[in-house]
Amino acid sequence: MDTIIQPITTKAKRGPYRQHSDEFKRAAVARTLVAGASVSLIARELKINTNQLFSWRKRFGAETPVDGNALGRLMAVTVVDTPLAPAPVASAPPGVIVLSVGQAQLRLEGQVDAATLTLLLARLLP
Template structure:
């Protein structure tokens, strides 16, 4: 008769679930909305799983303001059709090989050889 003896292993019982108040959850979510904040680092500090914190962010989306102020609200905007003033002509003293672009209060002056990709990125940012 063969007998196989193996140790009987049982899993350790899991502790009770932690229950967090809505105030704690909103405060945790507010910390993640600050510019440059890392959700995983904040979750580690609070001793919670980062996935749990991400689910709280979805749950409380729109409720928790990013700056700790009142929630953002839409503001009424009226667009008036007004003629634009002509752009001022570049100064006559601009030497050849110089690009001067004026948009509103901003002025961009490029001298020398300009990289086409960089120029395209700048124009995309400045022009509507």
């Protein structure tokens, strides 16, 4: 009678999950946003999974500055339903104002009153 002896192997239990601080995550995301950076190489250097770094980019990428401009900055807008009134006769010829802040661009056509322009500039410019 032959006896086949095979060692019994059990999988080792997985260790505890690593916890990374938000500062570490933001720093890792900032490294990936540099032109020509490889997310895979950065993840390998930091000893984290590439998919984890991509999920951090979704979470923190919008608030990380690129070239000094903050991305994803939102501005409150209120839409008011007002009845249409006849347009006042403009004494000055209509013009076009184009305001560029970072990658955002605001184009105002026609006559713009000073109060509205002041409010827009106060909201858009830091």
